[in-house]
Amino acid sequence: LLAREQVSTMKGYWYDKVQVSIYLCNKNDAASDPNCAKGAVTSQQKQQIKTDLEKLQVVDKVYYESSDAAYKHYKEQFEDSPLADSLTPDQMQESYRVKLKDPTKYQVLQTAFSGRQGVQEVQDQRSLLENLFNLLNGMNIAALCVMALMLVVALLLIVNTVRVSAFSRRRETGIMRLVGASSFYIQMPFILEAAIAGLIGAGLACVLLVGGKYFLINNWLQEKIVLINFIGWDAVVKVLPFIIAVGVLMPAVAAFFTLRKYLKV
Numbered sequence: 001l002l003a004r005e006q007v008s009t010m011k012g013y014w015y016d017k018v019q020v021s022i023y024l025c026n027k028n029d030a031a032s033d034p035n036c037a038k039g040a041v042t043s044q045q046k047q048q049i050k051t052d053l054e055k056l057q058v059v060d061k062v063y064y065e066s067s068d069a070a071y072k073h074y075k076e077q078f079e080d081s082p083l084a085d086s087l088t089p090d091q092m093q094e095s096y097r098v099k100l101k102d103p104t105k106y107q108v109l110q111t112a113f114s115g116r117q118g119v120q121e122v123q124d125q126r127s128l129l130e131n132l133f134n135l136l137n138g139m140n141i142a143a144l145c146v147m148a149l150m151l152v153v154a155l156l157l158i159v160n161t162v163r164v165s166a167f168s169r170r171r172e173t174g175i176m177r178l179v180g181a182s183s184f185y186i187q188m189p190f191i192l193e194a195a196i197a198g199l200i201g202a203g204l205a206c207v208l209l210v211g212g213k214y215f216l217i218n219n220w221l222q223e224k225i226v227l228i229n230f231i232g233w234d235a236v237v238k239v240l241p242f243i244i245a246v247g248v249l250m251p252a253v254a255a256f257f258t259l260r261k262y263l264k265v
Contacts, residue, residue, distance in 0.1 A: 002209070003143035005235045011136045013229035018103035019063075021123040022049065022096040022113055026067065029093070029120050041094065041118030049118065053098060056112070058105040063097040070095065093120060104133060151250075158254045162194060166259060187259045194251035202247025206240050 024046065025036035053062045065073075070092040100106060106124045114122050166173065176186050213236050222230055 002231060002235065002239055003146065004140060005239075006231050007136060007139045007143055009229055009231050009235075011140075014132060014136070015103045018100065018106070020098045020100065020106050020109045022053075022098065022109070022119060023121045023123065024049075024094040024096075025118055025120045026090070026093055028091055033120055035115065036118075036120050038117055045118035046094070049096065049113070049116070052112070053096060053109075056108065058100050058102060058108050059098055060101045061099040063099070065095045065097060067092040067094050155250065155254055158194065158198075158251045159258050162190060162251075162255045162258045165190060165193065183260075187256060190259055191252050191255045194255035195248050198247040198249075198251035199244070202244045205243055205247070209236060209240070209243070 024041040025033070025039070027040045029036035030039045050062060050064070053059055068089045071087065071089040074087065074092065098109060100109075110122050110124045113119050173186055213231075213233065217230050221228075
């Protein structure tokens with residue numbers, strides 16, 4: 001469950017970072033780029049593009065970046081590059097940075113604004129985003145498969161342990177049947193034993209979970225890997241009662257049905 005929660009947290013974190021960039025034509029592009037053959041973008045075209053963007057239901061926010069701001073950002077990011085000294089603000093492109101409500105719908109902007117007058121390029125980062133979304137969806141499915149596999153393995157171990165315990169006490173249970181003990185009375189010690197063992201195991205799992213969150217994630221991984229938004233304490237606390245409930249109920253229920261067949265009571 002926490003693995004799936006972590007994948008969902010990562011997915012939400014990266015989805016929030018996704019933006020689509022619409023680069024506008026400048027006077028330099030007019031001479032070199034076929035998409036800008038009709039010249040640099042006009043003020044009217046810029047306003048119309050912004051208006052059309054804000055009308056789209058998939059759009060959350062629209063940010064405008066001027067050529068001066070783009071030049072400043074480039075200088076900050078690539079200050080050691082030899083090209084930084086040769087560029088001027090006039091050579092940088094104006095752009096609209098678009099944040100989407102659903103980042104998987106980035107193709108809508110590509111279709112709506114590619115080839116439009118005044119638009120040089122719509123950079124939707126298609127290959128990068130598709131690979132990222134496919135990876136996160138695959139991790140989500142893998143987390144579910146691991147959870148299901150662990151439940152099956154745990155159930156098989158419980159059933160086998162209960163059978164061994166019942167077989168080792170077959171003489172006592174036989175005597176109890178002969179003296180007229182009820183089925184519930186014969187089964188109850190095994191069910192309680194399985195439930196208590198499950199409670200102890202669930203308690204240890206909770207301790208390891210809290211310790212792993214505090215020592216492994218908070219005090220190590222968060223400092224080493226800054227690109228991942230790790231799960232918080234709220235997700236850990238939320239899953240602890242579920243672990244205890246499953247740890248107690250699953251062995252008890254498994255013991256109940258296993259003993260009914262094995263002891264024939």
